[in-house]
Amino acid sequence: xxxxxxxxxxxxLHIWETSxxxxxxxxAAAPMPHLRDLLTNDERNASLTATFPGIHLDYSRQRxxxxxxxxxxxxxxxxxxxxxxxxxxxxxxxxxxxDRAVGHMALRAPRDAAIEIDGVAVVPEVHxxxxxxxxxxTKVRSGEHVGATGxxxxxxxxxxxxxxxxxxxxxxxxxxxxxxxxxxxxGRRLRFLANVDPVDAARAMENLxxxxxxxxxxxxxxxxxxxMLNARTIKSMFxxxxxxxxxxxxxxxxxxxxxxxxxxxxxxGILANNVFGFWDWVGGRYSVCSAIGMLPLALxxxxxxxxxxxxxxxxxxxxxxxxPMKNNLPILMGLTSVWNSSFLKFPAxxxxxxxxxxxxxxxxxxxxxxxxxxxxxxxxxTLLPEGLTxxxxxxxxxTNGQHSFYQLIHQGQT
Numbered sequence: 261x262x263x264x265x266x267x268x269x270x271x272x273l274h275i276w277e278t279s280x281x282x283x284x285x286x287x288a289a290a291p292m293p294h295l296r297d298l299l300t301n302d303e304r305n306a307s308l309t310a311t312f313p314g315i316h317l318d319y320s321r322q323r324x325x326x327x328x329x330x331x332x333x334x335x336x337x338x339x340x341x342x343x344x345x346x347x348x349x350x351x352x353x354x355x356x357x358x359d360r361a362v363g364h365m366a367l368r369a370p371r372d373a374a375i376e377i378d379g380v381a382v383v384p385e386v387h388x389x390x391x392x393x394x395x396x397x398t399k400v401r402s403g404e405h406v407g408a409t410g411x412x413x414x415x416x417x418x419x420x421x422x423x424x425x426x427x428x429x430x431x432x433x434x435x436x437x438x439x440x441x442x443x444x445x446x447g448r449r450l451r452f453l454a455n456v457d458p459v460d461a462a463r464a465m466e467n468l469x470x471x472x473x474x475x476x477x478x479x480x481x482x483x484x485x486x487x488m489l490n491a492r493t494i495k496s497m498f499x500x501x502x503x504x505x506x507x508x509x510x511x512x513x514x515x516x517x518x519x520x521x522x523x524x525x526x527x528x529g530i531l532a533n534n535v536f537g538f539w540d541w542v543g544g545r546y547s548v549c550s551a552i553g554m555l556p557l558a559l560x561x562x563x564x565x566x567x568x569x570x571x572x573x574x575x576x577x578x579x580x581x582x583x584p585m586k587n588n589l590p591i592l593m594g595l596t597s598v599w600n601s602s603f604l605k606f607p608a609x610x611x612x613x614x615x616x617x618x619x620x621x622x623x624x625x626x627x628x629x630x631x632x633x634x635x636x637x638x639x640x641x642t643l644l645p646e647g648l649t650x651x652x653x654x655x656x657x658x659t660n661g662q663h664s665f666y667q668l669i670h671q672g673q674t
Contacts, residue, residue, distance in 0.1 A: 274642060275335070275339050276645055278335070278338055280335040280338045284328075284599070287603075292325070304326065305320040308322070308324065310589055313575070315589065317589050319593075323604065332598070336595055345580060348363075349365055349375070350376075351541075356639050360540060362543060363541035364543065364549060366382045366383055367546075367549035367550050368549045369386070369577075371387050389536055393555050397555070397563055405513075407474075408510050408512075413474045415450075415469075415473040416448075416473070416475075417451050417453055417468070417474075417476070418450065419452075419453045419454075419491050420476075420479065420518075421454045421486045421487055422544050423543070423544030423548075424547060425454040425478070426624045426627050427547060428552060428557065429620050430623070431569065435561060437617060441561045444561045449468070452556075453494070455486075456490060461497075469501075470514070471501065471502060475495070475498070475516070476516055476517070478518045478552050479519055481519070481521050482524035482525055498510050507529070510529075511528070512529065516534040517530050517535045518536050518537075518550070520539070536551035538552065545627050545628045545631050546628070576589075597609070597650070601649075606651065610654060610665075611654070612657070612658040612661050613658060616657055626653045629650055629653055633651075
């Protein structure tokens, strides 16, 4: 055994049983200056930053000192965070409960990347789907692919729920007023339908003409109850709106799918060539970079914009895999989150974007974070000690929050 034991060497211990965890607990129990006093230390403040091209992370407003961060990084080393990141990138089945790889980084990898999952080189498969999406989106946007009555398809309604909705809608809203994306979207509309309440279906189709609208059904299994109910509702609406057109032609021209279940999609009336697939190693909450997100976004903004989006995600993946922990943005944010929730016992985290373009960021992160960390047991099924699950995420764009729950945060007793 090395001088510093690793988590795997201490495999009979859970992370909360290690000496590094206990050191953090003792540190949290010791007196610490108030945050307003910590912020008077310019040297401390300057040390609590990290950068990535286009992103500056300032975590000096966290209730941490240099000692806190040293202890957190030591715990991260014992927990073998870099090795676990590499295992994910290498296609190891780190999703042990379902015995699956967690391969969403392959969804945005460059065309020449070499990534294997279960012995299969998956990057060529990913780019084959992306190429099909780009070709289809180009045909729809140019008017080469038209609706059943010969009219150009200018509007899209994407039907999905959970990860098949929150991530794509977040990205759509974030890009709406980016100059290049906005210019590419002129004359087009994209809407999302998730709720089974008929009012949501009515809102999604409000002022849209079925003859000029394309429907995307997003369901890996093509059995998701809410999605399929909404899909049947909209399909019937389209058939009634075009009574002189054969129902099969309506489906063939106006309905496409993102699914791994091609037979069920075909049974629904969708042409096999209009089904864009993804894989069981794509977790729902990470699927914005799969066909689930790329198809509606490519239809709205064009393939060039979506490729830039994927390239940015891939660049962050590379940073996540290669940057030292002390400079690694995702790791630093994860460690400070553990400090806040598990040691300082803060049960909630406010996400307060001051950019209106990020108005759906809190909802997206609620799913990405809480579906991962909102578990009461460890990977081996052990019941976690109280306070070891993730935070409750909530939030609104900052200017709205200032006039609602900010007063409770600053003046209330909770």
